[in-house]
Amino acid sequence: MQDFEGKTAVITGGASGIGRALAARFAAARMNIVLADIEADALDKAVTALAERQTRVIGVLTNTMLHESILELAQRAIAEFGNVHVLCNNAGVASTTSGGRPVWETPQSDWDWVMGVNFYGVLYGVQVFVPHMLAHGEPSHIVNTASLAAVLPGGGSYGVSKHGVLALTEGLQSDLASRGANINASVLCPGFVNTLIFAAERNRPDALAATGPMQPEAQAMVTAIAENMLAKGKDPAEIADTVFEAINNEAFYILPHPAWDDIVKSRVEQILARGGVATTDMTAVLRRRDAGEQF
Numbered sequence: 001m002q003d004f005e006g007k008t009a010v011i012t013g014g015a016s017g018i019g020r021a022l023a024a025r026f027a028a029a030r031m032n033i034v035l036a037d038i039e040a041d042a043l044d045k046a047v048t049a050l051a052e053r054q055t056r057v058i059g060v061l062t063n064t065m066l067h068e069s070i071l072e073l074a075q076r077a078i079a080e081f082g083n084v085h086v087l088c089n090n091a092g093v094a095s096t097t098s099g100g101r102p103v104w105e106t107p108q109s110d111w112d113w114v115m116g117v118n119f120y121g122v123l124y125g126v127q128v129f130v131p132h133m134l135a136h137g138e139p140s141h142i143v144n145t146a147s148l149a150a151v152l153p154g155g156g157s158y159g160v161s162k163h164g165v166l167a168l169t170e171g172l173q174s175d176l177a178s179r180g181a182n183i184n185a186s187v188l189c190p191g192f193v194n195t196l197i198f199a200a201e202r203n204r205p206d207a208l209a210a211t212g213p214m215q216p217e218a219q220a221m222v223t224a225i226a227e228n229m230l231a232k233g234k235d236p237a238e239i240a241d242t243v244f245e246a247i248n249n250e251a252f253y254i255l256p257h258p259a260w261d262d263i264v265k266s267r268v269e270q271i272l273a274r275g276g277v278a279t280t281d282m283t284a285v286l287r288r289r290d291a292g293e294q295f
């Protein structure tokens with residue numbers, strides 16, 4: 001897709017971080033913007049900031065965990081601007097309350113929340129918007145936000161959800177291509193980006209409240225990652241520029257952090273070696289980060 005002016009972009013998780021930066025990038029290309037988010041105050045602020053820059057923008061309070069909420073989002077977007085051309089299924093969360101617990105002790109509420117937003121939210125976006133894009137037939141593009149966690153070993157509920165987004169998006173792109181659709185897809189797999197993802201608990205539904213106290217070592221690890229990795233991660237605006245270029249060039253895999261490449265490669269090699277399980281050596285990552293590489 002190369003023609004952006006006057007076209008419409010819908011961005012979930014658009015009130016903060018990467019989603020908000022994507023909206024600013026699309027607005028700079030003179031697109032109409034539909035921001036969807038569960039956090040009302042942040043959504044209002046993001047909409048106001050874009051409107052002040054003469055962007056045609058609406059905000060739609062949306063819970064991407066719910067299929068009917070995404071349906072309403074599509075109806076609002078189409079009623080306001082007509083055809084939708086870019087969809088960023090970007091809303092995502094990470095549980096910071098069960099860090100350090102083994103897989104079998106991770107609370108069901110964590111699995112339901114993290115899979116609900118990170119995986120099912122993306123799936124519902126695809127189910128609702130692809131038929132609309134197929135029907136209008138104009139060039140369109142879908143960007144699903146996964147994470148580098150989609151290509152690294154393990155990662156708990158977050159890693160599982162992001163592996164799912166990668167597989168879903170690969171299937172989506174090949175199904176679109178085999179039907180000759182005028183739609184392309186991309187999967188975004190960033191390393192650390194300086195956003196509020198580690199404060200995602202602010203948006204956890206009461207019905208899926210965290211269970212049990214957080215172990216002190218796990219809390220310390222979360223704080224350390226937030227302070228050492230996230231706060232020193234890439235600027236969301238840089239990620240948004242990379243995504244915009246990928247849409248323009250119809251690139252499928254978007255990996256804005258090449259420092260991880262050799263680590264991803266070694267995971268694949270470990271799988272093909274048919275030996276023991278692959279792991280990520282975070283101490284080595286921290287050492288290399290301190291030496292100036294951007295993870």
Ligand SMILES: NC(=O)c1ccc[n+]([C@@H]2O[C@H](COP(=O)([O-])OP(=O)(O)OC[C@H]3O[C@@H](n4cnc5c(N)ncnc54)[C@H](O)[C@@H]3O)[C@@H](O)[C@H]2O)c1
Nearest residue numbers: 013016017018038039063064091092147192193195196197
């Ligand atoms: N920040 C990173 O280092 C990083 C790295 C890799 C991938 N990601 C992914 O990037 C995406 C964006 O996250 P971010 O880093 O900008 O974090 P962020 O917390 O700054 O933004 C996420 C947005 O999603 C919204 N959201 C949460 N639950 C929602 C729901 N149920 N319905 C609608 N909106 C909801 C939040 O309100 C927030 O505005 C996520 O999918 C995340 O997993 C982030």
